Every structure is written in C-alpha cells, then in structure tokens.
Amino acid sequence: MTKKKSDFYDKVYEVVAQIPFGKVTTYGAIAHYLGVGGSARLVGWALNMSINAQGPDLPCHRVVNRLGQLTGKIHFGSGVMETLLRQEDVRFLDDDTIDLKAHFWDPSIELNT
DNA sequence: CAAGTGACTAGTG
DNA sequence: CCACTAGCCACTT
DSSP states (O other), rough: OOOTTTTTHHHHHHHHHHHHTTTTHHHHHHHHHOOOOOOOHHHHHHHHHHHOOOOOOSSGEEEEEETBBBBTTHHHHHHHHHHHTTTTOEEEEEEEEEEEHHBBBTTTTTTOO
C-alpha cells in the first residue's frame, strides 16, 4: 500500500488545529496519538516547520511540553505565547508554565467524532 | 553521506 | 522537583 511519509506532519497540523479554546495539549500526547510515542521531538519540529510553511494559522501556543512549560515561546517571540494563552483564560503557575492538568486536552477526544 | 542540533519523554539517583 | 542519561526521528550544515 502506497503511504505518504509526511503523514506525521499533516496529522500534527490536523490535531493542533482542532485544539479547542482554552485548552492545551502536550507533544507527547500528540506523538502518542500519531503512534510514534517516543519521538515527541518530531511534533515540535512539525510545528516549527508549520510556522515557516503556513504561518500562525495553527494555534501552536496551545502545545506545551509535559510540564506545561511554554518551551515553544522561544520561536514565537518573547511573551507572545504567554499572552495568547492568558487571553484564553488559561491559568499560569509560573511566567512560563500553565496549569496543564486543568487545561489538558487529549487528541483522541473530538477527533473521534 | 556523517555529524550536529532540537518547540521531548522516561528512567535513575 | 532537580540533574543527568538514553532513546527517538527529521532537518541542517
């Protein structure tokens, strides 16, 4: 069966684009949903490429690491990611950390409808 | 083509 | 929770 190899990237865009308002998810959750589990780094790379490829159409600011830290804000710009999340009623535990367990969203929830 | 780099995670101490 | 190590895969040089 002919299968695409960049299937992973397209999937990442699909998932991230469907994260609901005020919700966030982690790289590991996306990676695991796509079936790669240990390669959570690729999720970050996919988003990084999407910025150069598609621009801010993807709510990349709703994707954080497993601790809820805004690791990706480095590529966004200082304070941009933080501000966007604060506008979505996301609770911050620190200047760079959100309450992950309060806003965590699993990819398999709404994509399964 | 080989080596280096990276928006990560899990395990160990 | 912090520090360090190993594994992971794609992209860049």
